[in-house]
Structures are given as C-alpha cells and as structure tokens.
Amino acid sequence: CLLQSKWIDWDIKIYYELNNVQAQACTTTLNEELGQIEYIFSDKTGTLIQNIMTFNKCSIREKLYDYVTDEAGNEIQDTEKLKAIEFDEKEKDDYFQWYNQILLDAIKNNDKDKFVTEDFRTLYLAYRELNESEYREWSEKMNQANTSMEKREEKVKDSYEQIENHLKLNGATAIEDKLQDGVPQCIERLARAGIKIWVLTGDKIGQALRYALENKLKMKFLERGTMCKAVVCCRVTLLQKAQVVELVMQNEKKITLAIGGDGANDVSMIQKAHIGVGISGQE
Known part of the structure; x- marks a missing residue:
C-alpha cells in the first residue's frame, strides 16, 4: 500500500506544472477503493472550471x-x-x-x-x-x-x-470562467466506466434541494437521483453538500469519492466521502 501511494505521488499525469505542484497521497489505506468508486461528488469552482475570472x-x-x-x-x-x-x-x-x-x-x-x-x-x-x-x-x-x-x-x-x-x-x-482543460473528456470516460457524477454547486437554479433534504422527501430525492447517470444540485450550502454525500453513502452502500477545488468550502463534503480529493488551484 505504501508503494502504491508513492506511485500516486510520482504520477506525472497529475502533476500541476503551472504551480509546480505534484500529487500527494495522504493515506496508504484507501488505494484499493479507488478502483471500486461508483459515485463521484464534485464541486464546480476549481474542479470543473479554472476559477480565473x-x-x-x-x-x-x-x-x-x-x-x-x-x-x-x-x-x-x-x-x-x-x-x-x-x-x-x-x-x-x-x-x-x-x-x-x-x-x-x-x-x-x-x-x-x-x-x-x-x-x-x-x-x-x-x-x-x-x-x-x-x-x-x-x-x-x-x-x-x-x-x-x-x-x-x-x-x-x-x-x-x-x-x-x-x-x-x-x-x-x-x-x-472557462472549463479546466480535459474536463469534458474526463467526464465522458467516467460515464463510460459506469461511474455516476453528482455536481454540487452553490450556483443558482432554484432552492429545491433545501426541501428535498427534509426527512419526508429525502428518500424520494435519493431514489430519483440514483436513477440518473449525472446529477447537478444547485444553490447548495456547505452543510447540504455533506448531507447529500452522507445520504448516498448510508443508503446505497457504494464507494464514494468527493472532490473539491479552491478554498476550504468543500472540506465537510470531502470528509464525509470514503475518499476525498483536494485540487491545488488559484487559492
């Protein structure tokens, strides 16, 4: 496991040349789960987009x-x-x-x-x-x-x-704010592998999620969401991001990965998932 973590650190494909930052595996116990991921929860800023205004x-x-x-x-x-x-x-x-x-x-x-x-x-x-x-x-x-x-x-x-x-x-x-290089191709490959992608963003499209996460509705929200190949949740607070990840983990019993970009806004979501990834960016 230690050697596998080192291969992640040395992987040139995930080296960020602009800021001279290489990948850093912070654990040696999650490597095997990387190949079992079925759900990816991603923020938008600093992950899908460049965060360069x-x-x-x-x-x-x-x-x-x-x-x-x-x-x-x-x-x-x-x-x-x-x-x-x-x-x-x-x-x-x-x-x-x-x-x-x-x-x-x-x-x-x-x-x-x-x-x-x-x-x-x-x-x-x-x-x-x-x-x-x-x-x-x-x-x-x-x-x-x-x-x-x-x-x-x-x-x-x-x-x-x-x-x-x-x-x-x-x-x-x-x-x-443009897309990161390679994002469309990456999403296409993940979809072909059968991985479901949920984008949890604070951007506005109504406030339906606030009501969907109430006790009476959250199971219906989960049922509908897990039927989709891709889900976009908008106007999501930091707490709601973590709640969505926890809801899927507890009921679907699938391996999840949460990925966040610039800033510390996605820490709670990353900590809830089985595997957490933070991207080094502008902040």
Missing part, C-alpha cells in the same frame, strides 16, 4: 457594453477603495439568496438571460451615495466594532447592515 461585458442601466470608456473615449480610471465589507458565508444563505432574486428582477430581462445562456457568471453592481460626514461616522463605528472585546460579531453585523441598505442597482457584469 475574466471580464467579458456588462449591462449598465439597460445598455450592454463590452468595455467601458468615458465620453471622450478615455478608459475609466480606478477609484480609491476606502473600506471593504467582508463576505460572510454564514450570512449568505439568510440574506444573499433572497436578495439575489430582487437584483435579478431589476435587471433588464434580455440582458440577464443573455448572460446566463452564454454561460457567464453574473455579478450585480449597486451603489449608494454618502457625503463625507456620513462616511466618517460609519467608518468610526465600523472600526470600534472590529476592535470591540464584547459582542464583536454582533456589532460588526450591525455596522454592515447600516451601510448595506437603500442601495440602487446600477447594472451587472458578465464574468467568464
């Missing part, structure tokens, strides 16, 4: 632009960033998912549909005008919240909510 076009006040210039034909200059509100994974499901639909409805329909059908990642732009005194007052409150020794998270959240309201939607950008 490239600006393609934008829609501003219902007009499409490929590249933004001012009236004189000069490129728009960058502005100074005074503060950034950090993205909070815990707040995402409670806030951003319902707010996302409001933004969608506010964008001109043919623009947002065009972005989606062309497989672009859509980022919405909103703004709010503050005078200098308003900004300084909020900035001071934000600094006090960040350095507070008591109820820090609560105070930071309050300061976020103070600034994240009364926003005006300005438009949307279409960001291109």
Whole structure:
C-alpha cells in the first residue's frame, strides 16, 4: 500500500506544472477503493472550471457594453477603495439568496438571460451615495466594532447592515470562467466506466434541494437521483453538500469519492466521502 501511494505521488499525469505542484497521497489505506468508486461528488469552482475570472461585458442601466470608456473615449480610471465589507458565508444563505432574486428582477430581462445562456457568471453592481460626514461616522463605528472585546460579531453585523441598505442597482457584469482543460473528456470516460457524477454547486437554479433534504422527501430525492447517470444540485450550502454525500453513502452502500477545488468550502463534503480529493488551484 505504501508503494502504491508513492506511485500516486510520482504520477506525472497529475502533476500541476503551472504551480509546480505534484500529487500527494495522504493515506496508504484507501488505494484499493479507488478502483471500486461508483459515485463521484464534485464541486464546480476549481474542479470543473479554472476559477480565473475574466471580464467579458456588462449591462449598465439597460445598455450592454463590452468595455467601458468615458465620453471622450478615455478608459475609466480606478477609484480609491476606502473600506471593504467582508463576505460572510454564514450570512449568505439568510440574506444573499433572497436578495439575489430582487437584483435579478431589476435587471433588464434580455440582458440577464443573455448572460446566463452564454454561460457567464453574473455579478450585480449597486451603489449608494454618502457625503463625507456620513462616511466618517460609519467608518468610526465600523472600526470600534472590529476592535470591540464584547459582542464583536454582533456589532460588526450591525455596522454592515447600516451601510448595506437603500442601495440602487446600477447594472451587472458578465464574468467568464472557462472549463479546466480535459474536463469534458474526463467526464465522458467516467460515464463510460459506469461511474455516476453528482455536481454540487452553490450556483443558482432554484432552492429545491433545501426541501428535498427534509426527512419526508429525502428518500424520494435519493431514489430519483440514483436513477440518473449525472446529477447537478444547485444553490447548495456547505452543510447540504455533506448531507447529500452522507445520504448516498448510508443508503446505497457504494464507494464514494468527493472532490473539491479552491478554498476550504468543500472540506465537510470531502470528509464525509470514503475518499476525498483536494485540487491545488488559484487559492
């Protein structure tokens, strides 16, 4: 088993030349199970796609632009960033998912549909005008919240909510994120081998999974899902990814593999599966 693990480490086909990173087998006890895998659970970012964001076009006040210039034909200059509100994974499901639909409805329909059908990642732009005194007052409150020794998270959240309201939607950008090299061929080979592929992603296509994983429905969800050669679960939270893997493992009694890309978002899913694979990428 130790020698087999070394062969994984030495395999030139899974060496990442761009970052000079080779494969690293972290266990010697799972090698035999690699040939028995029947289910693969994969994230999208950093696994199927490159996670390299490239600006393609934008829609501003219902007009499409490929590249933004001012009236004189000069490129728009960058502005100074005074503060950034950090993205909070815990707040995402409670806030951003319902707010996302409001933004969608506010964008001109043919623009947002065009972005989606062309497989672009859509980022919405909103703004709010503050005078200098308003900004300084909020900035001071934000600094006090960040350095507070008591109820820090609560105070930071309050300061976020103070600034994240009364926003005006300005438009949307279409960001291109291409497939990794060899992904279509890899998926085709896995399918020919009879391996079922489930893609668990946070991207939006409704919120059906939240209800499908409730006790009364999860067995029906499992029954329908296992009949398919490939399954895509969208708008999936970190917990739901792990729950899907656990559901299949406990009821199908098949060997499973979970694979995640950039960041630590897929750790819980990887830990639930029989075999976990992490891909070294941009993060």
